[in-house]
Amino acid sequence: MKYVDEFRDPEKAKLLIDEIAAVTGQIETTQQRPLQLMEFCGGHTHTIFRYGIEQMLPKAIELIHGPGCPVCVLPMGRVDDCVTLAERPNVIFTTFGDAMRVPGSKKSLLQAKADGADIRMVYSPLDALDLARNNPEKEIIFFALGFETTMPSTALTVLQAEQDNVRNFSLFCNHITTVPTIKAILDSPDMQIDGFLAPGHVSMVVGARPFDFVAETYEKPLVITGFEPLDILQSIWMLLKQLNEKRHDVENQYVRIVPENGNEPGMDALSKVFELREFFEWRGLGSIDHSGVRMRDEFAAYDAERKFSVPNLKIADPKSCQCGEVLKGVIRPWECKVFGTQCNPETPMGALMVSTEGACAAYYNFGNLDELLKKREAVGT
Amino acid sequence: MCLGIPGQVVEITDVEKKLALVDVSGVKRQVNLACIVSEDHSVASCVGDWVLVHVGFAMSRIDEVEAQKTLDLLTELGEAQAEIESMKASAAS
Ligand code: SF4
Numbered sequence: 001m002k003y004v005d006e007f008r009d010p011e012k013a014k015l016l017i018d019e020i021a022a023v024t025g026q027i028e029t030t031q032q033r034p035l036q037l038m039e040f041c042g043g044h045t046h047t048i049f050r051y052g053i054e055q056m057l058p059k060a061i062e063l064i065h066g067p068g069c070p071v072c073v074l075p076m077g078r079v080d081d082c083v084t085l086a087e088r089p090n091v092i093f094t095t096f097g098d099a100m101r102v103p104g105s106k107k108s109l110l111q112a113k114a115d116g117a118d119i120r121m122v123y124s125p126l127d128a129l130d131l132a133r134n135n136p137e138k139e140i141i142f143f144a145l146g147f148e149t150t151m152p153s154t155a156l157t158v159l160q161a162e163q164d165n166v167r168n169f170s171l172f173c174n175h176i177t178t179v180p181t182i183k184a185i186l187d188s189p190d191m192q193i194d195g196f197l198a199p200g201h202v203s204m205v206v207g208a209r210p211f212d213f214v215a216e217t218y219e220k221p222l223v224i225t226g227f228e229p230l231d232i233l234q235s236i237w238m239l240l241k242q243l244n245e246k247r248h249d250v251e252n253q254y255v256r257i258v259p260e261n262g263n264e265p266g267m268d269a270l271s272k273v274f275e276l277r278e279f280f281e282w283r284g285l286g287s288i289d290h291s292g293v294r295m296r297d298e299f300a301a302y303d304a305e306r307k308f309s310v311p312n313l314k315i316a317d318p319k320s321c322q323c324g325e326v327l328k329g330v331i332r333p334w335e336c337k338v339f340g341t342q343c344n345p346e347t348p349m350g351a352l353m354v355s356t357e358g359a360c361a362a363y364y365n366f367g368n369l370d371e372l373l374k375k376r377e378a379v380g381t
Numbered sequence: 382m383c384l385g386i387p388g389q390v391v392e393i394t395d396v397e398k399k400l401a402l403v404d405v406s407g408v409k410r411q412v413n414l415a416c417i418v419s420e421d422h423s424v425a426s427c428v429g430d431w432v433l434v435h436v437g438f439a440m441s442r443i444d445e446v447e448a449q450k451t452l453d454l455l456t457e458l459g460e461a462q463a464e465i466e467s468m469k470a471s472a473a474s
Binding site for chain 1 (some may be wrong): 383385398410411413415416417419420433435436437438440441443444447450451453454457458459467468470471
């Protein structure tokens with residue numbers, strides 16, 4: 001964690017923090033209860049912890065860390081599916097490094113690799129496609145995951161495979177969508193969010209308009225936010241100003257990267273290859289309507305789910321694991337019974353402890369562990 | 382995976398497939414430019430562009446100052462090194 005003096009522009013940071021305190025003081029509802037602002041994206045969560053932004057905010061503001069870390073919301077059953085695919089003979093299973101250590105019901109991909117499965121970490125789906133070209137006798141499966149930010153990349157890779165007639169390449173498609181998930185959060189009775197920091201890089205692809213419903217239908221303010229600590233402070237201030245003025249608009253703090261209409265070639269590729277699923281299962285959040293995509297029928301030959309059989313079983317999380325409650329903001333990470341003890345970054349029980357973007361790993365790495373554990377005892381969980 | 386990393390386009394390697402070499406903190410790797418080319422901005426004119434690279438695809442053009450700021454931040458967050466390492470490791474296969 002850092003202090004304001006260590007920010008690249010401490011003057012500006014101090015100014016923003018003062019402004020935030022001033023506006024918060026003017027908002028009446030903070031007398032009754034704290035304001036809850038949700039940062040959806042795991043990248044924001046990471047910056048918030050790294051820079052200790054929460055500690056700089058007035059007590060009347062609570063940041064709720066949303067489910068926007070694609071690795072963290074992967075259900076165990078999906079990891080099991082990956083392991084099954086990877087353990088098929090003649091398969092090279094390729095994945096981003098982030099997914100390797102997520103626990104499945106029996107093993108993680110890392111353990112499957114140690115047991116002899118041919119699993120390779122790649123930086124880009126294009127590298128998986130190259131592997132397919134170089135190994136024509138093997139089946140190369142790419143584990144496609146991530147929000148709209150990574151969808152154009154996998155879609156364009158599939159289009160390239162089709163154009164070059166590479167037949168031994170397929171996607172195990174686990175892409176998830178942001179907008180229906182924010183809707184589900186807004187509909188959930190457990191949650192009372194006053195405003196959203198929307199993910200900057202998802203918006204870079206989809207643009208600002210898909211978020212209009214948050215302001216129009218749910219009457220909540222939303223600010224599209226960049227990843228620098230100052231971006232986050234500025235966006236929090238923008239949200240508070242809206243709340244104080246009783247406005248609810250979609251505002252774009254990250255204009256330097258996010259065009260109003262998003263990225264056209266990216267969106268074209270994405271909608272050519274993918275279509276919405278009726279629902280998708282999220283770890284801890286359950287099934288959310290239209291929150292994932294699958295490959296269109298035209299691309300069935302590139303769809304690992306159709307090309308091979310995938311068990312697709314629902315596996316319940318271990319009882320002691322409370323990732324779901326943490327994801328919904330119902331409990332704080334350190335309140336989970338196994339936080340810091342059975343569940344730690346070395347031996348994670350839940351995915352929120354695996355990724356550096358997960359709220360539990362963030363608390364573990366940047367919080368004061370002893371203090372948090374004491375707090376937990378005091379709460380009596 | 383989601384934050385991406387800035388780099389500069391140094392050379393077009395395949396006009397038709399819109400592929401280019403991008404220099405990310407001294408590491409060069411092949412990157413797909415499909416998302417940043419348009420009628421007004423041809424593949425050839427991308428040389429010299431600073432871009433935000435996500436998993437091997439240039440997703441956005443950025444100015445040089447912004448690129449440097451973002452690189453500094455990623456280095457501070459410990460993300461830059463990890464991203465560059467995975468780039469290198471993967472390029473070898
Ligand atoms: S401490 Fe572990 S099991 Fe508990 S919520 Fe966090 S990641 Fe899940």
